[in-house]
Amino acid sequence: MGVETMNADERTSDWYEQDSLWEGTAQIIFSREALENAPQQVAQVLSLADLEPPLRVLDMPCGVGRHTLEFVRLGCAVTGVDRTAFYLKEARATVQAAEGEVEWIEADMRAFQQPGAFDLAINLFTSFGYFEDRNDDLKVLDNFYTSLRPGGVLVMDMMGKEIVARIFIPRDWDTLDDGTLLLRERSIHQDWTWIENCWILITNGNQRKFALAHRLYGASDLKNILVQAGFTGIRIYGSLSGTPYDQTAQRLVAVAHKSESAG
Numbered sequence: 442m443g444v445e446t447m448n449a450d451e452r453t454s455d456w457y458e459q460d461s462l463w464e465g466t467a468q469i470i471f472s473r474e475a476l477e478n479a480p481q482q483v484a485q486v487l488s489l490a491d492l493e494p495p496l497r498v499l500d501m502p503c504g505v506g507r508h509t510l511e512f513v514r515l516g517c518a519v520t521g522v523d524r525t526a527f528y529l530k531e532a533r534a535t536v537q538a539a540e541g542e543v544e545w546i547e548a549d550m551r552a553f554q555q556p557g558a559f560d561l562a563i564n565l566f567t568s569f570g571y572f573e574d575r576n577d578d579l580k581v582l583d584n585f586y587t588s589l590r591p592g593g594v595l596v597m598d599m600m601g602k603e604i605v606a607r608i609f610i611p612r613d614w615d616t617l618d619d620g621t622l623l624l625r626e627r628s629i630h631q632d633w634t635w636i637e638n639c640w641i642l643i644t645n646g647n648q649r650k651f652a653l654a655h656r657l658y659g660a661s662d663l664k665n666i667l668v669q670a671g672f673t674g675i676r677i678y679g680s681l682s683g684t685p686y687d688q689t690a691q692r693l694v695a696v697a698h699k700s701e702s703a704g
């Protein structure tokens with residue numbers, strides 16, 4: 442079976458604004474494995490941040506609330522922010538079933554802030570770098586910084602540039618639980634600062650195609666933009682379990698602090 446190559450017209454700069462994309466890719470992004478991993482990831486985030494519940498937590502973007510749910514179970518007060526109403530609806534139902542209290546906010550991460558309201562903020566699963574303009578990424582970090590109390594901690598987790606360079610595969614395929622065939626194509630652009638992904642899902646002969654893209658942050662790029670946003674005490678890891686960001690790194694993880702003396 443031939444795989445069509447994504448052409449320039451299909452590379453949308455505002456791909457993340459498309460509800461159909463988030464609805465159509467939900468089964469891939471929030472796979473059984475991703476949902477099952479959430480409790481362990483929350484424990485790892487708490488360990489990296491050196492914080493203990495109860496806490497006020499900002500989960501942005503929260504998707505279907507897999508981490509939010511775990512923080513609620515641990516007795517935290519959580520605010521989940523996401524642009525995708527469809528995901529927030531699912532998240533609300535899941536957490537209601539767990540009898541938790543959460544504030545759900547449908548908002549763009551470039552716009553949401555609640556000054557000094559949180560002890561911990563999380564941005565997990567490559568939820569950063571979606572915007573064509575780097576200043577928009579900086580806005581997101583400004584919002585996290587403003588929303589943390591002095592002494593508060595931000596934990597970020599994404600696919601780092603060095604890892605992509607090490608494991609790069611232009612095309613691969615997979616079969617999902619329901620038999621859907623997933624074909625993935627990747628390409629690097631703008632001097633290794635941008636990656637474009639084309640996902641083709643084939644279910645019972647029906648083909649759906651989605652384009653996702655994001656800025657590729659290396660460890661030093663991420664440190665620099667966090668410093669620019671005002672963060673201090675920045676530590677970089679190669680996984681949420683705190684392994685080094687070296688040739689074995691699986692993820693690019695940053696732990697960044699808002700200084701106790703910040704106004």
Ligand SMILES: C[S@@+](CC[C@H](N)C(=O)[O-])C[C@H]1O[C@@H](n2cnc3c(N)ncnc32)[C@H](O)[C@@H]1O
Nearest residue numbers: 457502503504523524525548549550565566568
């Ligand atoms: C890869 S998912 C990760 C979600 C969640 N952090 C997790 O680990 O399950 C990325 C999320 O970003 C959200 N998103 C995309 N663009 C956004 C924006 N501009 N503002 C807020 N949320 C956005 C999507 O709706 C989606 O839920």
